[in-house]
Amino acid sequence: MDSSNLRNQLDQVKEGASEQDEADEDLGNETETTTDESATDSKTETADPSETTGPAFAAQTSKKLSIYPNEETARLIKVLCNSVENNLIALGHDDFEVREAHDAMVRFAHEHPQKVTELVLEARDLDPDAVDDLP
Amino acid sequence: MEPQTSQNGVVAVCILKGGMGKSTIAINLAHRLQKNHGKTVYVDVDKNGHGTEFLGFGEAYNKNGQLENVIFRDTHPSELLIETEWGFSVVPSSTEMSTINDRMKNQMNADVILKNEIVDPLRGEGYEYVVLDTPGDPSKVADNALVAAQSFIVPVIPGQGSISGLERIMESQLLPIIEATDGAADILAITPNMLSESIRPRKPDRRLLEDLNENWVDYLPQYARITDEQWEQIDDQGRGDIPLPGIRERDALSDSFTENKPVAEYDSSCDQIKHFDTLAGIVAERA
Ligand SMILES: Nc1ncnc2c1ncn2[C@@H]1O[C@H](COP(=O)(O)OP(=O)(O)OP(=O)(O)O)[C@@H](O)[C@H]1O
Numbered sequence: 001m002d003s004s005n006l007r008n009q010l011d012q013v014k015e016g017a018s019e020q021d022e023a024d025e026d027l028g029n030e031t032e033t034t035t036d037e038s039a040t041d042s043k044t045e046t047a048d049p050s051e052t053t054g055p056a057f058a059a060q061t062s063k064k065l066s067i068y069p070n071e072e073t074a075r076l077i078k079v080l081c082n083s084v085e086n087n088l089i090a091l092g093h094d095d096f097e098v099r100e101a102h103d104a105m106v107r108f109a110h111e112h113p114q115k116v117t118e119l120v121l122e123a124r125d126l127d128p129d130a131v132d133d134l135p
Numbered sequence: 136m137e138p139q140t141s142q143n144g145v146v147a148v149c150i151l152k153g154g155m156g157k158s159t160i161a162i163n164l165a166h167r168l169q170k171n172h173g174k175t176v177y178v179d180v181d182k183n184g185h186g187t188e189f190l191g192f193g194e195a196y197n198k199n200g201q202l203e204n205v206i207f208r209d210t211h212p213s214e215l216l217i218e219t220e221w222g223f224s225v226v227p228s229s230t231e232m233s234t235i236n237d238r239m240k241n242q243m244n245a246d247v248i249l250k251n252e253i254v255d256p257l258r259g260e261g262y263e264y265v266v267l268d269t270p271g272d273p274s275k276v277a278d279n280a281l282v283a284a285q286s287f288i289v290p291v292i293p294g295q296g297s298i299s300g301l302e303r304i305m306e307s308q309l310l311p312i313i314e315a316t317d318g319a320a321d322i323l324a325i326t327p328n329m330l331s332e333s334i335r336p337r338k339p340d341r342r343l344l345e346d347l348n349e350n351w352v353d354y355l356p357q358y359a360r361i362t363d364e365q366w367e368q369i370d371d372q373g374r375g376d377i378p379l380p381g382i383r384e385r386d387a388l389s390d391s392f393t394e395n396k397p398v399a400e401y402d403s404s405c406d407q408i409k410h411f412d413t414l415a416g417i418v419a420e421r422a
């Protein structure tokens with residue numbers, strides 16, 4: 001592909017993506033949708049830092065928990081927090097706090113018990129698609 | 136039209152996102168380039184130094200002074216080279232990388248420093264191939280790596296917003312370089328990574344593969360291509376003799392790094408090595 005084709009292709013793909021994403025509902029794609037929007041929005045609207053509201057809840061109202069992920073998985077928490085932070089910055093909010101991502105992670109997982117079951121199965125090397133057979 | 140490439144043997148493995156397999160692919164690509172095609176050096180320019188640590192050079196990563204002298208003084212980059220028992224050489228990352236990044240911003244020609252101070256001199260030392268392992272977030276060092284390379288391999292994994300990471304790096308970094316060079320710079324491959332064995336409809340793997348095959352098929356290595364007819368066959372009659380696409384998730388690919396080796400030196404029977412050979416072939420032909 002030459003460079004002008006590449007740009008056209010990219011524009012087309014991004015247009016298509018925002019329409020299609022609304023219909024989608026599982027884990028991977030929800031993440032994609034959010035980041036997707038950040039990528040487009042940051043270009044079209046110049047973010048106004050004064051709009052930034054700050055974290056949704058104060059540090060004092062957060063609860064310190066121990067969780068016990070596998071060592072390798074634990075590393076992903078940081079990776080995820082970085083992505084979320086970058087997305088927020090792209091949207092003009094430069095005051096991200098890690099607790100906000102922790103809070104969202106728990107709420108997200110809570111909304112997707114089936115997906116969590118799948119991942120647990122997968123980690124045991126069992127067939128994750130078995131959840132499709134749940135009553 | 137086949138674009139004219141700059142053909143300097145330099146390739147950057149890049150995407151603006153962490154944990155996509157940049158380091159895994161860069162290291163194993165370097166190993167296969169050395170094995171199949173010619174003298175190769177792996178250069179880790181990610182400040183996190185994961186690739187350097189994967190290969191067991193944590194000590195070099197923590198050693199100070201050297202990299203700064205190469206970049207801002209007259210020290211030759213061969214001073215940084217580590218010879219390995221696997222054939223290819225390594226330029227380790229360094230804890231100084233963040234400071235270097237800040238200093239770069241104040242320099243003239245701030246985007247060609249890596250090219251002038253590291254990549255070109257190493258090419259002059261007889262390295263035919265230079266593989267750059269780049270950081271997952273935007274920085275001056277990352278810009279430098281992409282400008283030095285002009286050839287890009289972009290890894291994406293199922294889910295986790297990797298498609299948007301792909302679009303982001305294309306738009307903000309790769310396209311500007313490709314346009315500025317009138318197509319001499321180019322994306323050599325977009326490669327899926329960490330695929331599971333499941334390509335059932337609506338699962339993240341399936342969505343990634345469908346998306347890539349629909350939108351970016353020209354950039355997909357053969358091992359990741361699935362045609363519409365093949366999808367139909369897979370859904371109607373089962374996969375049959377259609378090979379599962381790569382690069383798949385394999386314990387050998389992560390375990391090899393706990394023993395500080397490229398995968399082919401750790402487990403030569405790993406069935407994904409052939410995909411690194413394919414990527415090496417693409418680089419040898421087009422980078
Ligand atoms: N195909 C694969 N099979 C199994 N494990 C993999 C595969 N690809 C990558 N990994 C593992 O996933 C993790 C992330 O990969 P890697 O470090 O190569 O990504 P990266 O994009 O360089 O990340 P970072 O942004 O942290 O530098 C590593 O632990 C690596 O061993």
Ligand SMILES: [Mg+2]
Binds near residue numbers: 185
């Ligand atoms: Mg890395």
